[in-house]
Amino acid sequence: MPPLRTRSVSRSPAIDVFKFGGASLADAAAVRHAIELILEPRPTRVVTVVSALAGVTDALLAIAESARAGDIDAVDEQVTKLQKRHAAVAVGIIGNARVRTRLLRELDEAFEELRMLGHGVASLRELTPRTRDFLLVRGEQLSARLVVAGLLARGAKAEYVEAATLIRTDGVFGGAFPDLLATDREVRAQLLPLLKRRVLPVVPGFVGGTTDGALVTLGRGGSDLTATVLGRSLRAQRITLWKDVPGLMTTDPRLVPTARIVPQLNVREAAELAYYGAKVLHPRALIPLARVRVPVFVRPFADPAAPGTEISVRHTLTRYPVKALSIVRSQSLVTVTGNGMLGVPGIAARTFAALQQAGISVTLISQASSEHSICLCVPAERGAEARVALEKAFALELSRRELEGMDVQRGMATLAVVGLGMAGSPGIASRMFTSLSTAGVNIVAIAQGSSELNISVVIAEPDAEVAAQAVHDEFQLDKIGGGGLREEDRLDVVLMGVGLIGRELLRMLPRVRRRVKPTIVGLIDRSGFVFEPDGLTARQLASYAKAKESGGSLATMSGGHKGTAAEAVAYIGTHALARPVLVDVTAHETLPAIRAAILANMDIVMANKRPLSAPRAEVESLRALAAKHGSRLLHETTVGAGLPVMDSYAKLVETGDKVLRIEGCTSGTLGFLLTEIGKGRPFSESLRDAMSRGFTEPDPRDDLSGMDVARKALILARMMGFGGDLKDVTVESLVPVAYRSMPLPKFLATLAQQDAAWAERFAAATKQGRVLRYVLNASPRKVEVGLRAVPLTHPLAGLRGTDNQIVFTTMRYREHPLVITGPGAGPAVTAAGVLNDILQLTPS
Numbered sequence: 079m080p081p082l083r084t085r086s087v088s089r090s091p092a093i094d095v096f097k098f099g100g101a102s103l104a105d106a107a108a109v110r111h112a113i114e115l116i117l118e119p120r121p122t123r124v125v126t127v128v129s130a131l132a133g134v135t136d137a138l139l140a141i142a143e144s145a146r147a148g149d150i151d152a153v154d155e156q157v158t159k160l161q162k163r164h165a166a167v168a169v170g171i172i173g174n175a176r177v178r179t180r181l182l183r184e185l186d187e188a189f190e191e192l193r194m195l196g197h198g199v200a201s202l203r204e205l206t207p208r209t210r211d212f213l214l215v216r217g218e219q220l221s222a223r224l225v226v227a228g229l230l231a232r233g234a235k236a237e238y239v240e241a242a243t244l245i246r247t248d249g250v251f252g253g254a255f256p257d258l259l260a261t262d263r264e265v266r267a268q269l270l271p272l273l274k275r276r277v278l279p280v281v282p283g284f285v286g287g288t289t290d291g292a293l294v295t296l297g298r299g300g301s302d303l304t305a306t307v308l309g310r311s312l313r314a315q316r317i318t319l320w321k322d323v324p325g326l327m328t329t330d331p332r333l334v335p336t337a338r339i340v341p342q343l344n345v346r347e348a349a350e351l352a353y354y355g356a357k358v359l360h361p362r363a364l365i366p367l368a369r370v371r372v373p374v375f376v377r378p379f380a381d382p383a384a385p386g387t388e389i390s391v392r393h394t395l396t397r398y399p400v401k402a403l404s405i406v407r408s409q410s411l412v413t414v415t416g417n418g419m420l421g422v423p424g425i426a427a428r429t430f431a432a433l434q435q436a437g438i439s440v441t442l443i444s445q446a447s448s449e450h451s452i453c454l455c456v457p458a459e460r461g462a463e464a465r466v467a468l469e470k471a472f473a474l475e476l477s478r479r480e481l482e483g484m485d486v487q488r489g490m491a492t493l494a495v496v497g498l499g500m501a502g503s504p505g506i507a508s509r510m511f512t513s514l515s516t517a518g519v520n521i522v523a524i525a526q527g528s529s530e531l532n533i534s535v536v537i538a539e540p541d542a543e544v545a546a547q548a549v550h551d552e553f554q555l556d557k558i559g560g561g562g563l564r565e566e567d568r569l570d571v572v573l574m575g576v577g578l579i580g581r582e583l584l585r586m587l588p589r590v591r592r593r594v595k596p597t598i599v600g601l602i603d604r605s606g607f608v609f610e611p612d613g614l615t616a617r618q619l620a621s622y623a624k625a626k627e628s629g630g631s632l633a634t635m636s637g638g639h640k641g642t643a644a645e646a647v648a649y650i651g652t653h654a655l656a657r658p659v660l661v662d663v664t665a666h667e668t669l670p671a672i673r674a675a676i677l678a679n680m681d682i683v684m685a686n687k688r689p690l691s692a693p694r695a696e697v698e699s700l701r702a703l704a705a706k707h708g709s710r711l712l713h714e715t716t717v718g719a720g721l722p723v724m725d726s727y728a729k730l731v732e733t734g735d736k737v738l739r740i741e742g743c744t745s746g747t748l749g750f751l752l753t754e755i756g757k758g759r760p761f762s763e764s765l766r767d768a769m770s771r772g773f774t775e776p777d778p779r780d781d782l783s784g785m786d787v788a789r790k791a792l793i794l795a796r797m798m799g800f801g802g803d804l805k806d807v808t809v810e811s812l813v814p815v816a817y818r819s820m821p822l823p824k825f826l827a828t829l830a831q832q833d834a835a836w837a838e839r840f841a842a843a844t845k846q847g848r849v850l851r852y853v854l855n856a857s858p859r860k861v862e863v864g865l866r867a868v869p870l871t872h873p874l875a876g877l878r879g880t881d882n883q884i885v886f887t888t889m890r891y892r893e894h895p896l897v898i899t900g901p902g903a904g905p906a907v908t909a910a911g912v913l914n915d916i917l918q919l920t921p922s
């Protein structure tokens with residue numbers, strides 16, 4: 079689904095930054111798919127950042143190494159292989175022969191230059207970081223050229239933009255970082271004019287420029303950084319990183335099969351995870367967004383409709399203090415020990431300085447408060463170098479035996495748990511350590527930052543899998559995004575349909591006096607939805623209700639997303655909600671949305687009769703699905719609005735009674751009409767009045783045709799064991815044939831034409847000393863609904879206005895049937911009935 083097609087914001091033009099990773103550009107089919115995504119109609123303008131085709135950066139590195147070794151044949155062979163691969167993609171994406179020939183010529187020139195460069199390095203047998211970067215940037219440059227050519231071939235206006243002129247950097251070859259302010263100026267100056275002309279800029283990722291015009295790379299995976307830098311500079315509406323994963327996950331699913339996609343992460347959490355080894359995101363990618371609030375979406379390239387993970391300033395999923403964990407394998411634990419460290423300032427600083435000078439990155443540091451030892455983790459392959467660097471830095475202390483020495487333990491892994499909710503929540507560390515000890519995992523070292531955003535431990539590498547599973551289970555991360563977390567003090571409501579009943583319900587809910595008040599987290603209409611996992615505020619709800627009353631669409635309101643009801647429910651269902659309930663107050667065929675809700679473990683409350691009056695096989699399969707997922711289906715208001723019809727039926731059956739027959743009047747609209755016409759009021763005027771009071775269905779012909787009563791009759795009859803469908807119900811329609819299929823406005827404009835016929839119908843009944851009632855008759859074998867002239871002495875004759883009457887003939891109530899009477903239509907009684915169903919699901 080495309081739930082995150084947010085409405086365009088007030089900036090002009092609203093911008094989407096798309097970044098396609100290498101796996102998303104693996105071959106011609108993938109590039110074509112990327113082009114489709116770029117060209118999809120949307121209200122925003124798209125800036126595209128591309129990585130090199132999958133595996134190309136590694137191939138370029140191999141060429142660089144062959145060149146350094148002076149192996150010209152290997153260089154030639156590898157360059158030819160790459161050239162063929164790019165040519166195959168070009169042929170696969172460009173149909174037009176002339177355009178294709180031009181592109182292939184461009185590729186030939188680019189690869190000839192690469193070959194010459196390789197030969198130059200091979201002759202010198204020297205590969206400086208500058209030359210290495212100069213060689214590596216070609217991967218992204220080539221893929222950007224391919225994408226531009228593909229867009230042009232599709233008739234789009236697209237332009238290649240050289241990243242070196244956009245991304246100004248600190249000039250560190252192999253791992254440059256952008257000068258954000260200078261880059262802001264360049265990006266705006268170069269890209270905004272293109273976007274205003276509706277040109278699609280395509281920028282090679284991973285590449286930047288030095289002040290003297292040289293090309294640098296931003297470190298492996300640096301295309302993410304290019305995308306966030308551009309998003310920041312352009313104040314984009316959002317940045318989408320199209321990846322070969324479904325989103326950011328609670329942990330590596332290869333380690334823990336129950337890992338889940340985290341629907342939303344705070345920027346700080348995502349940054350922490352990236353730092354601690356979650357490979358999905360470049361560790362520095364979020365730095366440009368520290369002050370500029372542009373949300374980043376990590377979405378699966380293979381399934382563009384899936385929502386993936388939103389990374390933004392929001393803090394949701396607050397019931398999960400820990401949202402994810404990461405494991406970094408192949409670590410060495412370096413420990414510096416000695417009494418000479420006690421109270422001596424600067425030991426830690428000298429330790430880090432020594433490692434920094436050796437170019438060794440430290441993933442974790444821990445120092446005991448006794449200051450007797452300091453330990454840190456470094457990549458295993460750098461452990462020996464780290465020892466040498468430290469021995470050199472502390473040579474004097476070692477010779478004086480003030481330090482005992484440097485110990486390097488190989489075969490270690492770090493496990494870090496991350497979550498904003500850890501701050502100020504006591505007991506997280508204890509839960510983590512207890513789960514590890516229960517799983518038999520020994521903790522070698524521990525580190526926790528004072529931000530309380532993460533706790534990291536060092537463990538033996540062979541324990542990594544068991545440890546990850548234990549911690550994942552402890553924090554119930556297999557439930558994240560599944561709507562499954564059950565809490566005693568919350569009930570989250572998703573309201574589908576914001577019409578008369580829906581809006582009345584929104585007015586009633588805040589007045590509920592209960593320890594646990596239902597929280598509305600989402601509203602869905604035909605256009606799309608709004609969703610706030612922590613609950614929409616009273617002010618937001620009032621403003622949405624007002625806008626809906628004036629005919630607005632949720633998709634175009636603040637915070638609105640486009641999508642069908644089923645897509646909306648599926649998206650909402652990926653979030654961690656407490657006892658989620660879908661309330662269906664539409665008058666539509668909503669089975670797909672209800673099924674999606676059940677799959678997300680939601681309970682269902684329905685005022686809508688259509689899902690339960692659908693063909694029998696569909697209803698049975700719905701009930702089976704609900705039973706399988708433990709979802710409850712409550713639908714008191716589908717018959718008799720707020721009257722306790724379903725409740726009474728259930729009580730009879732639960733106490734061992736058997737319902738034999740149900741009769742009565744269950745149309746508030748028809749009851750009201752017949753009462754009013756009986757008073758001498760014209761049919762047309764009475765019907766308009768019923769509509770304005772909210773008694774009728776959205777199309778009042780559903781009431782007049784008897785179909786609304788037929789649906790109610792079918793729902794009741796099926797409860798008694800009736801095996802048929804709506805077509806098996808005998809229905810008398812009160813809508814003349816000529817008026818049945820005309821558009822609603824025309825039907826309403828010609829209502830008065832039916833006044834005389836209705837008056838005659840009435841006069842005939844009165845003449846016989848009878849009154850007209852629209853009557854339902856249901857048994858396990860037969861269901862019929864129609865207009866009956868009943869004697870004045872009949873119990874139904876006494877009904878007034880919207881009064882419904884439901885008569886249960888049962889084994890116990892055979893002589894004197896059980897009768898329920900009262901108003902059976904109207905927003906107030908119906909919304910109250912729906913609310914009553916919701917409260918049944920709410921902890922008291």
Ligand SMILES: NC(=O)C1=CN([C@@H]2O[C@H](COP(=O)(O)OP(=O)(O)OC[C@H]3O[C@@H](n4cnc5c(N)ncnc54)[C@H](O)[C@@H]3O)[C@@H](O)[C@H]2O)C=CC1
Nearest residue numbers: 575577578579603604643663664665666685686776903904
């Ligand atoms: N009015 C009454 O007295 C009673 C009504 N009901 C039932 O309550 C339901 C709602 O009735 P009203 O509020 O009067 O109707 P309404 O027409 O005022 O409201 C229904 C709303 O649902 C929206 N909608 C339609 N299809 C949708 C979809 N697929 N996804 C999301 N939203 C969708 C419509 O745009 C509309 O805003 C109906 O099914 C009706 O039969 C039940 C008992 C009594």
Ligand SMILES: N[C@@H](CC=O)C(=O)O
Nearest residue numbers: 745746747773774775
């Ligand atoms: N339109 C219906 C509303 C309740 O289901 C009626 O009039 O009874």
